[in-house]
Amino acid sequence: MNAEKIDAGLQSVMANAPDGSPIDVIVKTVDRLNDEDRATVERLGGHVKADLYIVNAYSASLPKDGITTLSDSPRVVMLYFDSPVHAV
Numbered sequence: 119m120n121a122e123k124i125d126a127g128l129q130s131v132m133a134n135a136p137d138g139s140p141i142d143v144i145v146k147t148v149d150r151l152n153d154e155d156r157a158t159v160e161r162l163g164g165h166v167k168a169d170l171y172i173v174n175a176y177s178a179s180l181p182k183d184g185i186t187t188l189s190d191s192p193r194v195v196m197l198y199f200d201s202p203v204h205a206v
Contacts, residue, residue: 120189128199132182140164140179142200147193151176155193162187 121129128143135141147155151169155176159166162184167177177200180188188194 119186123189123194123196124185125196125198127201128185128197131199132185135182137183138181141182141185142167142177142179143185144170144175144177144198144200145188146173146175146195146198148195149174149193158188158191159184 124132128141131141145155150171151166156166159178159180162180164178164180164184167179169176174195185197189197
């Protein structure tokens with residue numbers, strides 16, 4: 119695990135999440151989402167939700183062990199918790 123690539127907020131969510139439960143994340147990459155990224159997320163037990171190409175990122179849902187493994191990828195710059203947003 120490359121803890122430097124996992125945001126503190128995501129680390130907190132991961133610490134409290136039950137094993138195997140999906141966690142929504144935003145994955146900042148060195149460039150745009152590609153087929154290799156999609157295949158990696160699926161291999162790690164998750165799925166890509168959206169391509170955030172404007173900021174070289176994508177959103178995905180992954181179990182915490184998948185997030186830990188993904189943090190070691192040279193394509194990943196940073197992982198953030200994709201927290202729900204509510205209008206007020």
